[in-house]
Amino acid sequence: MYSSNQRAISFLKITTLSTVCFLTFFFYLTLSPKAIYANDLYTSMTELMADTEEGNDWEIAYKNNKSSALIAAIHGGNIEPGTTEVAKLTAAMGAYNYYSFQGIRSTNNASLHVTSVNFDEPIIEDMQQQVSNSVMIHGANGDAPIVYIGGKDDDLKASIEEQLEIKDFDVQTSPSHLEGEADENIANKNNKNAGVQLELTTGLRQSFFNDLDLTMNSRQDQSNWSLEMYDFAQAIQTAIHEQE
Numbered sequence: 001m002y003s004s005n006q007r008a009i010s011f012l013k014i015t016t017l018s019t020v021c022f023l024t025f026f027f028y029l030t031l032s033p034k035a036i037y038a039n040d041l042y043t044s045m046t047e048l049m050a051d052t053e054e055g056n057d058w059e060i061a062y063k064n065n066k067s068s069a070l071i072a073a074i075h076g077g078n079i080e081p082g083t084t085e086v087a088k089l090t091a092a093m094g095a096y097n098y099y100s101f102q103g104i105r106s107t108n109n110a111s112l113h114v115t116s117v118n119f120d121e122p123i124i125e126d127m128q129q130q131v132s133n134s135v136m137i138h139g140a141n142g143d144a145p146i147v148y149i150g151g152k153d154d155d156l157k158a159s160i161e162e163q164l165e166i167k168d169f170d171v172q173t174s175p176s177h178l179e180g181e182a183d184e185n186i187a188n189k190n191n192k193n194a195g196v197q198l199e200l201t202t203g204l205r206q207s208f209f210n211d212l213d214l215t216m217n218s219r220q221d222q223s224n225w226s227l228e229m230y231d232f233a234q235a236i237q238t239a240i241h242e243q244e
Helices: 004-033 045-051 083-094 121-126 154-166 202-207 216-220 225-241
Strands: 058-063 071-078 097-103 133-140 146-151 171-172 195-202
Touching: 004 071, 058 071, 058 083, 058 121, 071 083, 071 121, 083 097, 083 133, 083 216, 083 225, 133 146, 133 154, 133 202, 133 225, 146 154, 146 202, 154 195, 154 225, 195 202
Parallel strands: 071 097, 071 133, 133 195, 146 171
Antiparallel strands: 058 097, 146 195
């Protein structure tokens, strides 16, 4: 039989070991983006581009209009459907710089997702250094038509939120895992180290197409782009103009 002292010592050892394990695990999480974003197959764009083929798996579309603003969809095409189209429209309406990394596979485009803090693709990194206003368009889950707003550019965020709400969009603060406030986030790598990250739910992105269809053929038909998408793009354009 254990004495009371022996039981106390055993309990203390177990408690100490559990504490050490917890602290070690927490420390690992804080250091490792891969652990936090475990769903990503690739830990960087450098790794993805070395393992996949441009033209078969993905393509990059971009245009430099020598603007002080950049509109981008880094998970575009078939990765987060609808983000490329609204980014392209917004950039065209404001004559802003435009960038989209697009998954073009018929299936399994989700594996081409590289989270924003690991998005080290050279073209957009260079484009970001040339602008002071950056808006990244992303896709989020959810049937309700909501846009979650995040990023470090508080002034531009406030303007975008105001203009979207004027047009009756449901704007909500991003949950912690979508807040986009890390310095390493590509949204915040412009020349003032602060950008805006917009996360559009599936329901909202579907509303951008008259047939509510997010398949490639539907999205590429510009006659199918809804007034809702034009309103969304106009709101962002107006907000950026207020900040220029």
